[in-house]
Amino acid sequence: QTLWDVARSYGVPTDAIVEANELRPRDVRRLSVGRVLKIPGVTERAEVVRAAEPVPVEELPPLEDGAYHVLAAGETLWDVAATYDKSVDELMERNELDDDGVRSLRPGRAIVVPGIRERDVRRAEPVQVESRGIRHTVARGETIWDLARAFGVSVSQLMAANSLSAEDVAGLREGQRLFIPGGGDRSRTARENRLTPRQRRALADARRLGLGTKEVAQQLLRGQVEPRWMRAAGGTRLPGTLRWPVTNGRFVRGYGSGEGSYHLAVDIAGDIGWNVRAAAPGIVAYSGDEVPGYGHMVLVVHPGGWVTMYAHNSINFVVAGERVPRGGVLAELGSTGISRGPHVHFELTFGGENCDPAPLFRPGVRHRSRYARIEQLEWTRPNERPEGLQCDRRRRHPRSRWVVHE
Template identity: 25%
Template sequence: MIKAKPTAPQNDETQKETKEKHRSIVSIITWVIAVLMILLMSASLYQYLRGQSLLELINLKSEQIGSDNSNVVLPTYAAADEYQSVKRDANADTVLPTGYRKEPVSYTVAPGDSIFGIAQSFDLEPESVLWANYDVLNDDPHLISVGQDLVIPPVDGILYEWKEGDTLDKVAAKYYVDVDDILLFPGNDLDMTNPTIEPGTLVMIPGGYREYETWVVPSVASSDAGVNSTILGPGGCSTSSGGSVGTYTFIWPTPYRVISGNDYWSGHQALDMMCYLGDAIFASDSGVVVYAGAISGGYGNLVMIDHGNGYQTLYAHLSTINVSCGQNVYQGQVIGGCGSTGNSTGPHLHFEIRMNGGMINPWLVLQ
């Protein structure tokens, strides 16, 4: 009979390995559980701290609103018997700028006034003031006089007196605007459903425009080419070609480089320069005097110089004249004194520059 060999040692080794594996697994599980617990605790702590911050913020807002946390009693709701309303007339221009006028006003001309200056004071273009006073100015800005009453339109455009037979379409087309420009202007106070306008009614045409006559002293050129030109009037004379010739440069003819009254614009193609009564007036450039004396048209005492190169300069409203027609003059020479003769509201120099008989803006060439 054969006896089996003992197996106990092998069993001991196997059991030992199994226990080691179990320990490793338990250790890993323990670490995993520990990590999960740490993460869970961190998340809980974050939520707690976040909740505390929000609570502090809420408390802070409450303190800012006020410490009185008592309940607010709201008024008992009661429906009105009828809805309240505010009656409002339709107005195409609901939002009106500050200082906006809808009606024309009257202005009395004061010493030193000009159409340009008056228009500026009412924030208007000078043409608008000129057009509104055609019956007294006849499109000539020099015809204003101290004490004269002028009509000042509310906005730029044409202040028009409605005539028998006029229609909105005809008047709008005549002054280059749309019918709606007339209808919607509040000052016209027109019924949009039946815009009837009685003859004699003053109607404002905002943005309207018309041609007008520009008043200037006409130059009369000699029949011979190159001969000095002159102007008609008692102070004019015939002069032969030659004499002093201009330098094509123009100096200020007054002691001050200041505009007093009208600047250069379409209805006043000259500069009104500041000067005091009796101040010296200088020749702006060299040339030959072709007019020296009084003249009609509102210019008063006038000197005109032909510079022999296509240019002429004109000096108006002088109190005195120091040169004679046909005399050679040189740039900077005194030709007269500042005055207020003719149609003038105060001492100043009306200064024009012409090129081949046409008016040019003196600002383009004055030095």
């Protein structure tokens, strides 16, 4: 139930309820079930309950900076972003959504799309959804990540299209029938047709810079960054610090762990559908699944020559050549490749070595309910590595033909 539902029920202006309860704009969009509100002119307090129907667009407050797009069945925030050539970050910020808010979006929810007019809104009728997808029968041992990877859709899209909970995903069974939105054509041409104009321009930049190939990914994993890539990323000064790449993600495995201390990375676990974000500003150098063991992986080159890796994603939302800000959404957390559950495998590479990112993370390394107390470092000059920052040459797993085995 929204504030507009409450206002309509009591015949009271929304502004009056906002003032009476001293609500901020963020509070208005995040009314929780059970929240008690003061209603001016009403003797009893109102309790927020779940609304049976979403608020019709015509009853929502008018907008000066955009228009409303109503989610259709199976449609996600990423679909909306692609439809209007907007970034997911822009839509999340304008609609004040966090990762859990994005995951809980349902058909009928009105999304504010900034910078468009009402006549620009493209209506997506639920009855048309079936024609834009296929029905798939789950095979023995098949997981939702297998389906997301095979059909080029996100786990969130599959969950929304089939009304699946996290428990349903974990209990996916052989013979179960699932609807795959937009899954009728797995070809490269079909995937490219789903790109936004912004992403097509980025791919053109990637081709010009020589980015985006499996060979580039392997070169970057060896820590070899070409000067032109560094310039495209923003210059020669290092970002200094790193953002924790999964907002509510929790540390599960650290740098130097494993047999022979081969694991020169940090593993961050989280829930299905959470966003994986750029730890620092830069340019996407690779987005794909061609490197064995890593599943869907994104590599970002940062100013000064840092390279960060985000592996085992459910699906990547960015393409090579895209410029990303610190905190920009890159992918959806997943369990593709050699993985034991939903997590992101995060690596920091510089000058041919892997470095422990833990002291550079801000606000820190997040455990289940707190941030670990470790000495924090800052690294801005490429030739002045902070004392105490551990860096090592890349190692192979003692019993694997791949560089990293999880």
